[in-house]
Each structure stands twice: as structure tokens, then as C-alpha cells.
Amino acid sequence: MVLAPTAASTGAPAAPSPPARLVSLDLLRLVAAVGVVVYHFTARRTSAWGDAQPDLVPDVVTRWASYGSLGPELFFVISGFVILMTAWGRTTVAVVASRIGRLYPSYWVAVLLTGALLLLVWPEGKHVTPGQVAANLTMLQAVVGVDHVDGVYWTLWAELRFYLLMGLLVLVGVTRRRVLTVALLWPPVALLVQRLGAADLAELLVSDYAPLFAAGMALYLVHRDGHAVAPWLVVVVNTALAVVLRTPVTVRGLEHTTGVVPSTAGVAAALAACVVLVAVVAVVPLPRLDRTWLVSAAALTYPVYLVHQYWGLWLISRTVEHVPAWLAVLAAVAFSFGLAWVVHRLVEARWAPVLRRRVEAALTRGRDALLARLNAGPRVLGAAAGGAGRAVRRAPRSGA
Numbered sequence: 001m002v003l004a005p006t007a008a009s010t011g012a013p014a015a016p017s018p019p020a021r022l023v024s025l026d027l028l029r030l031v032a033a034v035g036v037v038v039y040h041f042t043a044r045r046t047s048a049w050g051d052a053q054p055d056l057v058p059d060v061v062t063r064w065a066s067y068g069s070l071g072p073e074l075f076f077v078i079s080g081f082v083i084l085m086t087a088w089g090r091t092t093v094a095v096v097a098s099r100i101g102r103l104y105p106s107y108w109v110a111v112l113l114t115g116a117l118l119l120l121v122w123p124e125g126k127h128v129t130p131g132q133v134a135a136n137l138t139m140l141q142a143v144v145g146v147d148h149v150d151g152v153y154w155t156l157w158a159e160l161r162f163y164l165l166m167g168l169l170v171l172v173g174v175t176r177r178r179v180l181t182v183a184l185l186w187p188p189v190a191l192l193v194q195r196l197g198a199a200d201l202a203e204l205l206v207s208d209y210a211p212l213f214a215a216g217m218a219l220y221l222v223h224r225d226g227h228a229v230a231p232w233l234v235v236v237v238n239t240a241l242a243v244v245l246r247t248p249v250t251v252r253g254l255e256h257t258t259g260v261v262p263s264t265a266g267v268a269a270a271l272a273a274c275v276v277l278v279a280v281v282a283v284v285p286l287p288r289l290d291r292t293w294l295v296s297a298a299a300l301t302y303p304v305y306l307v308h309q310y311w312g313l314w315l316i317s318r319t320v321e322h323v324p325a326w327l328a329v330l331a332a333v334a335f336s337f338g339l340a341w342v343v344h345r346l347v348e349a350r351w352a353p354v355l356r357r358r359v360e361a362a363l364t365r366g367r368d369a370l371l372a373r374l375n376a377g378p379r380v381l382g383a384a385a386g387g388a389g390r391a392v393r394r395a396p397r398s399g400a
Contacts, residue, residue, distance in 0.1 A: 026295070029074075030298045036152070039068035039069045043062045063260055063262065066258050067262075067266070069257075070271060077277075079162060083163065090170070094360060103159075150310060152305060165186070191241075219279055238275075242275070
């Protein structure tokens with residue numbers, strides 16, 4: 001059997017480019033990132049404030065800012081939506097290259113910036129080692145048991161595992177039926193695997209956050225194909241599963257990190273709201289969201305998420321004794337966005353497309369070489385069989 005050559009080798013048109021990204025989704029990402037920033041700078045207990053944080057940050061601020069810790073959950077719902085928008089009708093090579101180009105350039109710079117801060121400028125902020133920084137550059141540090149240089153990187157490990165699973169779906173072929181099947185069955189299967197004690201497999205299946213990713217996938221089907229019972233049923237089931245699974249864990253975690261016991265009902269409602277917000281974007285037209293300043297602000301979401309925590313806390317630690325607490329926080333937020341703007345302009349906007357193209361070209365060459373070898377196999381076997389047949393016909397017959 002001869003495998004089909006690639007479009008590039010035949011001159012056929014390439015797969016259609018992905019649909020334009022919805023600005024409203026990027027703005028939701030920005031809202032989630034701002035929530036995380038405010039949570040880290042105010043609600044989460046940290047040595048940057050010294051011993052005065054409970055006095056300087058009122059309980060009411062801590063309670064409300066704690067909900068910003070659910071920004072990653074909103075990220076995950078959006079990722080489930082966007083990965084299908086990006087992957088539908090495209091090759092596995094194109095999808096892998098787009099994710100690598102999107103994630104790695106800003107991440108590399110963020111790791112080096114935070115590593116330099118903690119190694120050279122503010123070692124009391126967190127103990128890290130040069131080897132730890134080097135391992136973090138792979139984004140696979142969790143695989144080899146190395147701690148994150150910055151705790152926010154945990155979400156990237158969750159995203160990578162989700163992208164791996166979606167890569168398998170793209171390899172098989174993305175169809176509406178397959179997406180619905182995966183979005184409905186994957187979360188309970190992952191939960192069952194976790195309950196059975198297969199920890200490594202459960203981690204690979206992103207068991208803790210699978211319902212959120214799956215809800216986003218189903219919402220994309222609503223956005224793409226219109227209202228139908230099946231995708232909305234998947235959304236509802238996964239939302240309920242996410243609320244049941246994540247609410248107790250989140251409440252305990254926030255009590256530990258903030259010193260304040262959050263409202264269980266409030267946390268459950270906030271988790272459900274993560275899905276509801278993406279659902280609104282999926283089905284409700286939101287005009288006048290394409291203004292330049294909004295698009296520019298939304299573009300800073302990823303870099304500000306990566307660089308804000310320790311650089312912002314370092315600035316708070318240097319200013320909190322000299323200015324009011326609210327001004328120290330405001331300065332840290334402004335500084336984080338300024339640093340993110342530099343990373344976006346000098347790294348993300350410039351080098352992400354370059355890396356994507358180079359990775360896609362390299363993967364395409366590797367794929368074509370593999371297909372050529374596989375295609376050559378039947379021809380080599382056929383030639384060998386033909387040669388053996390001719391040798392038999394030419395051989396002298398015994399007794400002639």
C-alpha cells in the first residue's frame with residue numbers, strides 16, 4: 001500500500017487556516033489573569049508583606065480576591081473551546097507546531113527572568129537552583145520530579161497533557177461525533193482511573209480538570225454548529241462534575257493559602273461561572289469588542305501570567321514599608337503588565353511565529369521521510385520477490 005503524500009509535495013492547497021480567534025475569549029483570559037494577579041498580591045499569604053499582611057489587607061479584600069485563584073479553571077474551559085477552534089480541519093503537525101510556537105518563547109524568557117530574580121536579586125523570595133531553572137525550561141519538570149521555579153507553571157503542565165490527548169484526537173480525525181464522545185466519556189473515565197489508584201495514568205488523563213476542558217469542547221460545538229441537546233447535555237454534566245470535584249479541594253486550598261475560610265457556595269458558584277462565561281461568549285454576539293486597545297491588552301494575558309508573581313511580590317516587599325498597601329499593590333500590578341508588554345513585544349510577537357514555522361517545517365520533513373520509508377517497504381518487498389522468481393526460472397532443472 002502506498003500512503004498519500006503531503007499537500008506540500010504535490011502542490012495541493014494546504015489545509016484551511018484556523019478561524020479568527022474571538023477577541024471576547026482573549027478578554028476572558030485577561031479577566032482570569034487579572035484575577036490570579038490580584039489573588040497572589042493580596043489574598044495569598046506571602047513573606048513579601050512581612051508579618052503585617054493580615055493588618056494591611058482587610059479580610060473583605062482577602063475573601064473577594066480569593067476567587068481570583070479560580071482563574072486557571074476559567075483558562076481550562078477556554079482552552080477546551082480554543083483547541084478545537086485551532087485544530088478542526090488541520091493536520092497534527094500544524095496543531096503541534098502552533099501550540100509549541102504559542103507556549104514556549106514567552107515561557108523561556110519568563111523562566112529566565114524569574115530565575116535571575118530569585119537567584120541574584122531576591123533569593124529570600126524563594127529558594128531555587130540553577131539546575132532547577134534549567135529543568136524548568138523544558139516545561140516538563142513535573143515529569144522528572146523537579147519543582148516549578150514559579151508555582152503558576154503548574155497550569156502549563158495541565159495544558160500540555162490536555163494538548164497531548166487532543167493531539168491523539170486530531171491524529172484519528174476530529175468529527176462532531178468523536179468530540180461529543182470524548183467530552184462525555186473522558187472525565188468519568190479519568191475519575192474512575194484515579195479512584196482505582198492508577199495515579200500516573202490519572203495524571204496523564206488530567207483527571208482533576210478534565211470536566212472543565214471537556215465543557216469547553218462541548219461549548220465549541222454549540223458555537224460551531226448551533227444549539228442541540230447533545231452538546232448542552234455534555235456541558236451540564238461536566239459542569240456539575242467539576243463543581244462536585246473541585247469545590248471541596250478549592251475550599252481547603254484557599255483556607256490554607258489565605259488563612260480565611262471561603263464560602264463553599266461561593267466557590268461552587270464561581271466554578272460554575274467559569275463555564276457560564278465561556279457559554280455566553282459561545283452563543284451571544286458581543287459587538288464592539290475589536291477595539292485596538294482591548295486587543296492589545298488581551299495580548300498581554302499569557303506573559304503577565306508567567307512573569308507577575310515573583311516580580312510583583314518583590315516590588316511589594318520593597319515598597320510596602322514606604323507607601324500605603326493599596327499603592328504597593330497597584331505598583332506591582334502596573335510593573336507586571338509593563339514587564340509583560342516588553343516580553344510580548346520583543347519575544348512573543350516576534351519569535352512565536354518563527355518558532356511555529358520552523359517546528360512545522362521540521363515535523364513535516366520528519367513525517368514525509370517516515371512516509372517515504374513506509375511507502376518504500378512494499379516496493380522493496382515486491383522487487384525482492386520478483387528477483388527471487390526470476391532466479392528460480394533461470395535455475396537449471398534437475399535431470400535435464
